[in-house]
Amino acid sequence: MRTSIHNLLKEEHLISEEQHAFIDAKAKNPLFSIFWELRVLLFLGVTLLSSGFGILIYENIDTIGHHTLIAIIVALCGVCFWYCFKHKKPFSFHLVESPTPVFDYILLLGCLLFLTLEGYLQFQYNIFGEKYGLATIIPTCAFFFFAYSFDHKGILGMGISGLALWFGIALAPKDIFDGNNYKEINLILSAIGLGVVLIVAAWQSNKEDFKKHFDFTYLNFGAHLIFISSILGMINFDYKWAFVLIVGFFCALFILYAKREQSFYFLLIAVFYAYFAFTYLFILLAENVDFAFEMFFMYFIISSAFIIFFFLNYKKFLTNTK
Amino acid sequence: MIAYSIKALLELEILEEAKKWLDKKMISDDQFDSIKEKYRHDLFIPNIFVRIGLFILTVILVNAALGLISVFNIFFDSTETVIGGFLFFFGLVTLTALEGTISIKKTYRAGIDDGLLYLSSFYLIMGVCLLFNDIIETSRNETLIYTFIAFPFLVAASIRYLDRLMAALSFGCFILIIFLIFLNAGNIGKSLIPFIVMIFSALIYFAARKYHKDDKLHLWKHNFWVLQFLSLLTFYLAGNYYVVRELSIEMLNMPLKTGGDIPFSILFHIATVTIPLIFIFYGGKMKDRPLFICGLITLALSVLTFKYYYSIAPIGVSLTVSGILITVLVWLCIKYFNPSKYEITSQKAEELFSSDAEALVISYSFPQHDTMPKNEAGFGGGSFGGGGA
Numbered sequence: 001m002r003t004s005i006h007n008l009l010k011e012e013h014l015i016s017e018e019q020h021a022f023i024d025a026k027a028k029n030p031l032f033s034i035f036w037e038l039r040v041l042l043f044l045g046v047t048l049l050s051s052g053f054g055i056l057i058y059e060n061i062d063t064i065g066h067h068t069l070i071a072i073i074v075a076l077c078g079v080c081f082w083y084c085f086k087h088k089k090p091f092s093f094h095l096v097e098s099p100t101p102v103f104d105y106i107l108l109l110g111c112l113l114f115l116t117l118e119g120y121l122q123f124q125y126n127i128f129g130e131k132y133g134l135a136t137i138i139p140t141c142a143f144f145f146f147a148y149s150f151d152h153k154g155i156l157g158m159g160i161s162g163l164a165l166w167f168g169i170a171l172a173p174k175d176i177f178d179g180n181n182y183k184e185i186n187l188i189l190s191a192i193g194l195g196v197v198l199i200v201a202a203w204q205s206n207k208e209d210f211k212k213h214f215d216f217t218y219l220n221f222g223a224h225l226i227f228i229s230s231i232l233g234m235i236n237f238d239y240k241w242a243f244v245l246i247v248g249f250f251c252a253l254f255i256l257y258a259k260r261e262q263s264f265y266f267l268l269i270a271v272f273y274a275y276f277a278f279t280y281l282f283i284l285l286a287e288n289v290d291f292a293f294e295m296f297f298m299y300f301i302i303s304s305a306f307i308i309f310f311f312l313n314y315k316k317f318l319t320n321t322k
Numbered sequence: 323m324i325a326y327s328i329k330a331l332l333e334l335e336i337l338e339e340a341k342k343w344l345d346k347k348m349i350s351d352d353q354f355d356s357i358k359e360k361y362r363h364d365l366f367i368p369n370i371f372v373r374i375g376l377f378i379l380t381v382i383l384v385n386a387a388l389g390l391i392s393v394f395n396i397f398f399d400s401t402e403t404v405i406g407g408f409l410f411f412f413g414l415v416t417l418t419a420l421e422g423t424i425s426i427k428k429t430y431r432a433g434i435d436d437g438l439l440y441l442s443s444f445y446l447i448m449g450v451c452l453l454f455n456d457i458i459e460t461s462r463n464e465t466l467i468y469t470f471i472a473f474p475f476l477v478a479a480s481i482r483y484l485d486r487l488m489a490a491l492s493f494g495c496f497i498l499i500i501f502l503i504f505l506n507a508g509n510i511g512k513s514l515i516p517f518i519v520m521i522f523s524a525l526i527y528f529a530a531r532k533y534h535k536d537d538k539l540h541l542w543k544h545n546f547w548v549l550q551f552l553s554l555l556t557f558y559l560a561g562n563y564y565v566v567r568e569l570s571i572e573m574l575n576m577p578l579k580t581g582g583d584i585p586f587s588i589l590f591h592i593a594t595v596t597i598p599l600i601f602i603f604y605g606g607k608m609k610d611r612p613l614f615i616c617g618l619i620t621l622a623l624s625v626l627t628f629k630y631y632y633s634i635a636p637i638g639v640s641l642t643v644s645g646i647l648i649t650v651l652v653w654l655c656i657k658y659f660n661p662s663k664y665e666i667t668s669q670k671a672e673e674l675f676s677s678d679a680e681a682l683v684i685s686y687s688f689p690q691h692d693t694m695p696k697n698e699a700g701f702g703g704g705s706f707g708g709g710g711a
Contacts, residue, residue: 032667053642307379
């Protein structure tokens with residue numbers, strides 16, 4: 001016997017006749033949606049366009065003439081932002097759906113062009129001179145403004161990265177290990193400080209109900225920033241126990257948060273960073289013992305079995321506060 | 323034949339469908355609860371993040387166990403045969419652990435079963451290869467023998483555990499076998515490779531397309547989806563000018579003089595241009611998603627191919643022009659297909675149904691659940707909770 005799910009459920013009187021008819025009509029809907037394919041292509045197009053444009057400017061800086069180039073970039077940038085302001089929906093403290101299908105991408109293109117413009121001006125006319133701080137904080141502020149007024153999480157992420165850059169660290173993941181000199185304790189501490197600020201920002205936006213859906217972006221950046229920098233601090237500096245305390249404290253914090261918000265993502269990252277830190281300490285303490293190798297293998301077997309057991313029962317863990 | 327309980331898998335499917343209706347507010351909470359009550363499966367299906375965690379930990383655990391054994395130096399002076407035998411044995415142990423977790427813990431796509439499946443297949447295949455290494459080494463075609471050994475394991479794994487990655491690997495292994503056989507079949511065989519691969523890809527594609535809709539093979543429909551997608555891709559790649567030309571030079575030691583070209587080069591040029599367009603056209607016309615997506619991907623590859631051989635434009639110009647072209651084209655498509663043209667729409671689909679849900683087959687009888695013990699796990703354990711936002 002072949003039957004579809006809604007037919008089966010109707011026969012068992014689990015859904016009504018009207019519901020069945022409605023679902024049946026939807027199921028026979030002949031439309032073929034290419035929504036997601038077009039989205040991916042649009043993102044690709046915007047990325048290609050802005051990087052190609054950057055390369056073009058870099059290569060032809062001497063031939064086209066600076067004023068022409070700047071005029072072109074300003075014009076394109078202006079068109080993007082004009083489009084965004086024209087189609088903007090009224091500001092709200094809550095989630096605002098993007099007004100047109102291409103809106104988010106036009107805004108992204110505008111912001112990327114804005115960065116190109118600023119870099120060009122700095123490279124050619126040195127308008128900021130040695131004041132790199134100023135050069136970073138201007139786009140950062142602009143991105144935060146755009147992120148809030150147009151409700152765009154991607155731009156918010158760019159804004160947070162700019163803020164971190166302003167703090168003296170590049171936040172792009174690929175640079176986090178090789179691009180920065182993590183030997184500087186000040187950098188580590190300021191990164192942890194920024195992480196705390198971001199967590200507070202997430203907490204505030206949740207509490208005040210001000211763009212509540214941004215809290216994940218803040219928390220995500222904050223969590224990774226704190227964990228990575230304090231683990232690096234633990235590896236590189238003498239005050240290991242201080243950093244161990246920081247890692248431990250924030251792991252506990254995020255696990256409690258995960259439990260309260262039912263967030264599997266934060267549960268996972270908190271457990272993994274904690275496991276990483278703990279393993280590092282274990283190896284550090286045990287490396288001079290006899291049979292160290294055997295012990296390490298035993299350690300990995302026992303510890304991962306323990307965490308597997310924990311994850312197998314995570315539902316009980318996450319739900320028992322309710 | 324399947325490691326999982328068929329009944330539970332079908333119940334899971336019904337619940338997932340009902341959950342979509344609930345999210346669209348097409349049924350009430352009470353109705354959903356009564357559906358949940360009736361189709362209450364006992365599978366352990368964790369959230370994707372927990373799945374990733376469990377997968378990593380399983381890999382660490384199993385490899386640490388293997389490391390612990392090897393540290394005790396029992397293999398210090400052993401031959402490859404002994405090591406191979408041991409690896410095979412270890413693979414069997416892992417496989418037993420996999421069967422155990424599935425039947426006791428009822429894990430389904432839970433990270434543990436994924437990890438154990440991939441590791442045990444790897445150990446078993448490695449074990450057999452090492453076990454017969456002395457014989458294999460004397461052969462001219464070692465790689466061919468290795469792929470022959472791996473193939474049955476991969477196919478068995480993709481059938482028994484419904485695993486998509488294993489299905490993909492089986493397909494890759496099969497194409498590799500075809501390729502290697504004809505690579506060793508003299509000059510005529512070598513020059514036929516592209517056509518042979520295209521023929522086999524086409525055969526697999528049409529078979530997978532047929533079985534994808536087959537009621538009896540409903541549980542493997544995702545595997546057949548993967549097969550359709552990959553066979554379209556290899557069909558295109560076997561006809562792509564860049565692939566054929568470079569492989570001819572690399573693998574077949576075909577010396578090309580400057581200005582010279584591979585045999586049948588005009589055929590491959592035509593294939594490179596037409597295949598993506600045919601894919602996109604028929605993908606849209608027959609509303610066939612693997613065909614359509616493959617068309618888009620291969621179109622990009624074709625553009626790259628022609629750029630590689632014929633374009634002298636600097637990289638900046640190419641990127642900018644292609645960026646503008648894509649953006650404008652997509653914008654036009656969004657306008658053109660809104661609300662819909664030729665039954666194609668650029669709007670978000672009513673994601674009520676998995677595309678083939680209307681043909682879902684429930685040819686298995688569902689026993690009543692009244693006697694089943696209460697299970698608090700419920701539907702997927704609220705795996706739709708936060709996190710991924």
